[in-house]
Amino acid sequence: MASGDLIVKVADKETLDRTLANTNAILAAVGENERVKGIKRYGIKINKGDSNPATRCTYLFDAVGMTPASMNYTTGVFDFGDWADVFFVKNNYPAMVKYDGTEDYKLDPNDHTKKADGVTGSDVANTAYGGNAMSVFDGSGDKGKIWLSQYEIGNYEYMVISNAQYDESFNDDAYVREDGSHAEKLYYPMFGGSFDGTRLRSVAGQTLMYNTSTQTEMTRAAANGAGWSIATWSKRNLLNCMLKIMAKTEDTQAAFGQGQTSGYVNDAAQNYGHVPTGTLTDKGQFFGYKDAAHEVKVFFIEKWWGNRHDRTLGLVMKKGRILAKMMPPYNLTGDDYIDTGITFAGSEGGYQKTTKSGRFGRLPVEIGGSSSTYITDGLWFNDSATTIALFGGNCNNGSNCGAAYLNLNNSAANANWNIGASNFFSNRSVNQMQPIFHATRRKLFRI
Numbered sequence: 001m002a003s004g005d006l007i008v009k010v011a012d013k014e015t016l017d018r019t020l021a022n023t024n025a026i027l028a029a030v031g032e033n034e035r036v037k038g039i040k041r042y043g044i045k046i047n048k049g050d051s052n053p054a055t056r057c058t059y060l061f062d063a064v065g066m067t068p069a070s071m072n073y074t075t076g077v078f079d080f081g082d083w084a085d086v087f088f089v090k091n092n093y094p095a096m097v098k099y100d101g102t103e104d105y106k107l108d109p110n111d112h113t114k115k116a117d118g119v120t121g122s123d124v125a126n127t128a129y130g131g132n133a134m135s136v137f138d139g140s141g142d143k144g145k146i147w148l149s150q151y152e153i154g155n156y157e158y159m160v161i162s163n164a165q166y167d168e169s170f171n172d173d174a175y176v177r178e179d180g181s182h183a184e185k186l187y188y189p190m191f192g193g194s195f196d197g198t199r200l201r202s203v204a205g206q207t208l209m210y211n212t213s214t215q216t217e218m219t220r221a222a223a224n225g226a227g228w229s230i231a232t233w234s235k236r237n238l239l240n241c242m243l244k245i246m247a248k249t250e251d252t253q254a255a256f257g258q259g260q261t262s263g264y265v266n267d268a269a270q271n272y273g274h275v276p277t278g279t280l281t282d283k284g285q286f287f288g289y290k291d292a293a294h295e296v297k298v299f300f301i302e303k304w305w306g307n308r309h310d311r312t313l314g315l316v317m318k319k320g321r322i323l324a325k326m327m328p329p330y331n332l333t334g335d336d337y338i339d340t341g342i343t344f345a346g347s348e349g350g351y352q353k354t355t356k357s358g359r360f361g362r363l364p365v366e367i368g369g370s371s372s373t374y375i376t377d378g379l380w381f382n383d384s385a386t387t388i389a390l391f392g393g394n395c396n397n398g399s400n401c402g403a404a405y406l407n408l409n410n411s412a413a414n415a416n417w418n419i420g421a422s423n424f425f426s427n428r429s430v431n432q433m434q435p436i437f438h439a440t441r442r443k444l445f446r447i
Contacts, residue, residue: 017288023121024065042066042086043149043160044245048354049375053250060160068248068334070255071214071288078286083246087163088146091138092285094190094300096123098131099225101427107133109300112190124190125204125278131422132224137186137301145184148238150357159241169233172328177227177426180327186235188353189424191277192303192310193230199223202231202423204278206310207271210420212410214332214388217311224292230421233314234326236391237361240403243298249427251376252305252403253330257288257296259306264396272417273395275307290400303422305401309390317408320344321373321381332412335387344408349380352404360379363405378411394418 027127043060052057059066067081083089094107095378106116112124112133123129139145144163147170151158162170175183193205200220209220214230221230239251247255263273280297287298295302303310316334318325322344323337340360346396350367352375378393379402387408393401410419 003092010128010305027052035136038152039162039166040087040144040165041160041162041314042245043158044248046157046159046357048155048157051369053373053376054248056250056374057125057244057248059248060158061243063138068260069246069286072288073255073290078284078288080286081246086143086159088137089241089246089285089299089322091143092136092370093136093442094297095134096131097134097136097187097425098241100229101225101227101425103136105319106132108282110282112278112300114371124281124391125203127196127203127206129176132425133190133204134202134423135188135190136424137299138184138190139175139186139438140184145175146186146238146242148174148241150241150362152357155354157362159245159357159362161245171326174232174238176234176327178209178328180357185427186289186428187423188235188239188299188301189422190300190302191422192308192419193217193221193422194277195220200228200421200423204279204281206277206278208274208420210272210308210417211415212420213217213415214311214421216415218313219420221423224423224425227426229313229392229424229426231310231312231424232328232330233312233389234252235424236312238297239304240362243403243437250374250404253296253401254374255401256286256298257294258290258292258399259296259303259393259401260292260294260395261393261401262292264394268417275395277302281359288364303392305392305403305405306395306397307392308394310392311350311419312389312391315389315406315408317344317381317383317385317387317389319386322363322408323368324363332386332388344381345383347382347384347409349378349407349409351375351400352377352379352406355404363402370401375402375404377404378406379408382409385411390419 023057041061042063045058047056069081071299072079096104108118110115111236124133147162148158149169189202190247193200194207195209262276265273313330314325323334323342325337351369352364353369353401354366393405
């Protein structure tokens with residue numbers, strides 16, 4: 001190279017993205033860049049080559065420097081770290097929601113047997129009430145919906161949450177309804193699904209529903225009214241990402257609580273050891289125990305893992321291939337689903353070791369980990385049948401359970417003591433069909 005020649009070095013995408021974020025933050029501070037003003041991004045980068053569940057996670061963007069959240073098992077108090085005022089935590093509340101989708105009233109966040117005034121009794125355990133107890137994520141107005149971006153660069157996986165659609169990689173799949181419109185709020189069940197003789201319910205003090213087929217679970221959920229359904233993969237994946245980012249670790253059981261992952265008894269009269277719904281109504285937004293005999297609670301939701309598997313639409317294994325669909329409508333055959341390119345052979349399971357992050361969420365690729373390494377959660381699969389995803393694990397799975405636990409070993413028709421479903425709802429709101437425009441990276445696009 002001759003003296004005086006210009007040498008140009010191009011930074012990698014991560015460096016460029018971080019530089020852009022820093023530049024935008026500076027511009028936003030002086031009011032020169034309206035696009036990023038008020039927009040937050042909280043993310044983690046996961047090093048696939050690091051087997052340590054905590055050190056493999058690094059904070060990105062607005063999460064840099066934040067203290068992670070976790071349960072303090074010594075004091076029995078949840079430590080929010082620096083996350084209590086982050087939008088997706090602050091805008092989450094417990095409420096009673098009528099069958100027609102009307103939010104009736106909010107519940108006391110620390111004692112759900114009372115209304116938000118802390119005095120008046122609630123209907124949280126009233127099976128005669130015409131609705132369900134739900135955990136609400138309010139994205140209406142300027143509160144900000146929960147937008148999610150997941151991707152890979154080299155040996156790293158990325159999950160980033162924002163209060164607006166920062167760029168085209170961010171999606172709001174969890175908000176999409178059957179008719180293609182986009183909701184402003186998300187409604188998750190506060191309690192594992194129970195059956196009142198007509199409907200699948202989210203009510204405290206009830207026996208978990210189990211030994212049902214997928215179609216029965218869907219029918220009982222729909223009996224609540226329009227917009228009610230069982231869990232979907234896009235909603236499950238979104239909440240899992242929020243937990244991983246808040247805790248800055250793969251080990252959700254260590255961070256939030258072990259969950260009821262033991263206690264199985266081979267006796268139908270004892271409901272096989274299932275803990276009844278509502279055992280944590282006197283606890284707050286997050287709560288857990290170090291032992292394996294109690295429920296765990298995240299975002300006012302009991303039983304996100306442990307106790308009983310939760311059937312989930314949108315993720316199917318067909319002839320060993322994982323197929324995904326991030327938005328409704330769903331079916332039980334995998335028709336019109338997208339092939340994720342992930343394949344498993346045989347019928348076995350173990351702890352997840354390698355995962356893949358992208359447009360279809362974060363999915364396992366390889367087993368070979370353990371309860372204290374890599375993902376720390378289990379995977380079970382069967383390439384000889386078309387299977388529907390089960391999440392969370394049950395009271396006989398032990399440390400295999402967790403937010404990322406996935407069972408692809410059961411057909412849609414399979415009914416068992418450890419399988420059931422819970423109620424989710426997609427709300428209706430005004431002007432939801434109007435096009436929304438976002439200026440992103442100096443480009444205007446419609447979603």
